Amino acid sequence: MDMETRDAPPQPARRNFLKKASAVLIGAVTGLVPAISGLIVFLDPLRRKSQDNDAVLVASLSSLPEDGVPRKFSVVADHTDAWNRMPRVPVGAVYLRRLGDKQVQAFNVICPHAGCFVDYVPARKSYHCPCHNSSFAADGRIADPKSPSPRGLDELPIEIRNENEIWVRFQNFRAGVKEKIPA
Ligand code: FES
Structure with missing residues (x-):
C-alpha cells in the first residue's frame, strides 16, 4: 500500500x-x-x-369467645381483577376459633366439595354443609366419613398484631379436589 x-x-x-x-x-x-x-x-x-392475599384485619381477639366456639366474620379487602382495583369490598368470610390466649384458628367458610357455605352448628359442635351434607369437626377435619367433601375445611394462616388484632391471609382454594390448591 x-x-x-x-x-x-x-x-x-x-x-x-x-x-x-x-x-x-x-x-x-x-x-x-x-x-x-x-x-x-x-x-x-x-x-x-400477587399482593391480593396480603393479610387483612378481620376481627379482634376480644370478640372471640374463650371457650373455642367459632364465630363467622366477613373479610373485607382491596380486590383486584384482571384490570381493576376495588378498595374495601367483601371478598369472602371466615370462621375464627380461639384456641388459647393468643392462639386462633381460621377456616374459609367455603365447603371444599362444591363451594357452598358451611354453617357452624353449636349443638353438634361441628360445621355442616347444607348442599350435600358434608360435616366437619371444630378443628376442620372431615367428621362424617360419608361426607362427599374430598378434604377438610381450608385453614388460613393468621397473625396476631398489636396484642388484639387478628389478621388473616385470606385465600380461596379449588373445590372438588383432595389437594389444597389456591384458586
Ligand atoms: S358443597 Fe358442601 S357438601 Fe357439597
Missing part, C-alpha cells in the same frame, strides 16, 4: 453506511422505551394480583 492510499479520506459509501447504521441503532433504542413501558403496564395487574 503506498502513502497516498493510507492517508486517503473515508469513501462516501462507507460514510453512508455508518450514518445508516447509527440511524437504525437510535431508532431501535427509541422504539424499545415505549415497548418496555407497555410491557410494564401489561404486567401490572399480575403484579397487583
